Amino acid sequence: MxxxxxxxxxxxxxxxxxxxxxxxxxxxxxxxxxxxxxxxxxxxxxxxxxxxxHYWSMGIDINKCIGCGRCAESCKIENNVPKEPFFFRTWVERYHIYKDGEVAIDSPNGAINGFSKVVSEKSLEKSFFVPKICNQCDHPPCVQVCPVGATFKSIDGVVLVDANYCIGCRYCIQACPYGARYIHPVTRSADKCTFCYHRIVKGKLPACVENCPTQARVFGEFKKKASPIERFRRMNKINVLKPALNTEPKVFYANLDMEVK
Amino acid sequence: MKNYWNSIPEQVKRISILLIVIVAAFIVIRANLVPKDFGELGHYRTSAIDEIIAQNLKYGGEILCSECHDDVAEKKASSFHKNVSCEVCHGPAADHADDPDSFTPTAPKDRDTCPICHEYLQSRPTGFPQIISVSHNPFKPCKSCHNAHDPTPPETPKECSACHKEIFSVKSLSHHAFVECKTCHKTKDNHRLSPREFIPEKPTSRNFCGQCHSDEIVNNDEIPKISMTEHEPKYVCWQCHYPHLPEAK
Amino acid sequence: MEEIVQHLTPILNEVTGYIFPNEIELHWGLLVVIYPYLTGLVAGAFILASLVKVFNVKELQPTYRMSLLTALAFLIIAPLPLLAHLGHPEKSFEIFLTPNQSSAMAMFGFVYVWYLMAVLLLEIWFDYRKDLILWAKSEKGLKKWILKSLSLFSTDISEKAVLFDKKAVKIITIIGIPSAFILHGYVGFIFGSIKANPFWSSVLMPIVFLFSAIVSGIALVLILYSFITPLRGKEIDMACLDKLANYLFYVMIVDFSLEALDFIHRVYESEESIKILSDLVSGKLFVSLVVIQILIGMIIPLIAIALIKILKWPADLRKQIYFLSAILVQVGIFSTRWNVVIGGQLFSKSFMGLTVYKMSFFGLEGLLVSMILLIAPLFLLYILFKLLPPWEEARNL
Known part of the structure; x- marks a missing residue:
């Protein structure tokens, strides 16, 4: 023994x-x-x-998300995001769409503690979870408005923040249509998802993708023949969030409902 | 030249000198304060990338785990949990991979961890295995019946309701309460052992429902009847009626 | 860190509907309301001053130098609220070092410096140069040297030189008008160009900002003029005051029409965001937008000044009504800035919920600092008036 x-x-x-x-x-x-x-x-x-x-992007399949919130939790652990429920690089929303057309959305603590059951008198049409994350726009409004060049799109397509150069004017937060940015309360600089840049340069998956138990999140190369993303885009009907704003997101959603904004 | 200098009004000369001093000071200050590596790759500091990738890893990733724990990885690879990364349940373990003696990840032993994914929620996709933990063997740790690395029910379930509890409970309140699952879903016995490989069949035509609901059939008068030829002939029944709760609006 | 969390936690319970978790923290507070308010006063006061020089409106001569100094005092304070709201004020100089050409905010540094150095200071300097030299001669001690250094030790007061000064002032004013338009129009553009925010995103935003700026600037000079003149024991020049009120009236009509156009356009187009925006305007913004901004700050003063024009009331009553109307206009314009900056952040970009703005009293973002920043330009103006008296009788013709 x-x-x-x-x-x-x-x-x-x-x-x-x-x-x-x-x-x-x-x-x-x-x-x-x-x-x-x-x-x-x-x-x-x-x-x-x-x-x-490289040119990175992410795919999210709504039909596979079980709302366990492991992505949001592992993101906070991996990236030292403050634990309080006001600062998220990624979070999961729950949608309840009732037969009378009412839409109720919630995301208690970004889904990190899971969801509790909702009791409603109304009859439910459908319900689902939607993980949200920085859309890593190819045409990022946050980069456009940063006055000093503290946020930028890297060569491999990831929008990053130079926390040591950021002056904390918060213009990028106003410009982001997805609510994906926040001011880190300790550094007082803007902060956001980096696709776990420190991981992907070492050949690892972003923490949220690594820890998604149902493969609702897929990560890989954009516009390369053999890549999980290209397969994802080929096999599914794809949509992005707020396409009318022409931000050209590199986070693609499969089976996205019209109520998701 | 001197004439030209004299022709400039005195006040303009003074203002110009001040302006030149300010502009020169700005240029000198700017040249010294702009970071040396700014603008090499774009409108940003190149060293910002170095600072970002210097961040420590917390999660090692499944591939790293399986380099040492290949036995567990092999077992898990053919199970329902093949896509569940080790650190989802065991927590971040990059430190453990760096130095196994310094830190040992924990394994969940209580009933709190599994329901994070497997507790029943309306919003979860159908087909995902879910339980209602208050009534599912209360106080018994999950692992006493299920092996997390190869999760299957401890005994082969006998009733459909063991797995499809939500559908069962909806159906049990409906007019179809006494219609057995097998009446509509032809199911091979193997479905209970490998549910995804042997998927039960579903009715394919209107005539299936018509076996009971057609006005040409003589049976119990309480069963609602319709004319199969006149009642919305273009659609199949379950496009409007939910068979597990047919009276729903 | 703990302070922020304590501030944010109660807001969680006051959110209605759904907002993104990162939106609980409202990012631009009272300080960012004050900034466009102050620059608006600057642009307005300058445009008023330029009416005298470029369009030769003789009646306004008594307010010319006062307008210039008002613009200067407010322009010097204007960047302070911006600086105070930064997470890293110590790095703010980066905006001059590495301005991002695609950022409206980065252009701030250049627009501001251009306006301060190339327009305001230069115009004031040329206009005051002769007086500075003469005043310096009659003063003693420290003040003599301050005045001398302000004149850059210039000495030439020959007729030719003074004539050059006048010409320079006129040219600078002509350059100054588009510069003032740019200064405040660009502040409007900072908001109007944010496509993520449907409340802000509008081509009319810069121009609405500009006209409301002119309104506020004229009203401010009107208040200052009718407040200071009696204090100095002088008679208010009614021709000047009537002219000021006239311009105020006309610009307010334009401003009101533009805002109405913006409103009608939004309602008629009725885009995706209309539901949440109408919830916002009829709910949380009702008092500050409909009651204060439109009714008290716009319609009542318009009616008051219109009545004066029709009924030809006596001078004393006119003075009081002008003064009160101008005060109401100031309240209204401040409210306009509040509604744009705070109002534009009270709804979620998910269009599914509304949040609240909690103001604190102490701290950099608090009410106290904001009050100080609003009063500071007036103190600065007092010092400028002492140093460079703008009164007509102080002028050496």
């Missing part, structure tokens, strides 16, 4: 070392250098990641 445990231990250690050496083997050879300046090239080599090779 004790022996087998020890064996397990050494086996795990061995596997871990094997992984490390595999990573090192990938990192050390010189990469094809793209980009004009030295800094970006160093950065690409350091992380074994070339932003010019």
């Amino acid at each position: 004790i022996d087998s445990e020890k064996n397990d231990e050494t086996r795990r250690n061995f596997l871990r070392k094997l992984c490390y050496s595999a990573v090192l083997a990938f990192v050390s050879p010189s990469l094809v250098m793209r980009g004009k300046n030295k800094k970006i090239v160093e950065w690409i080599i350091g992380e074994n990641y070339n932003p010019y090779d």
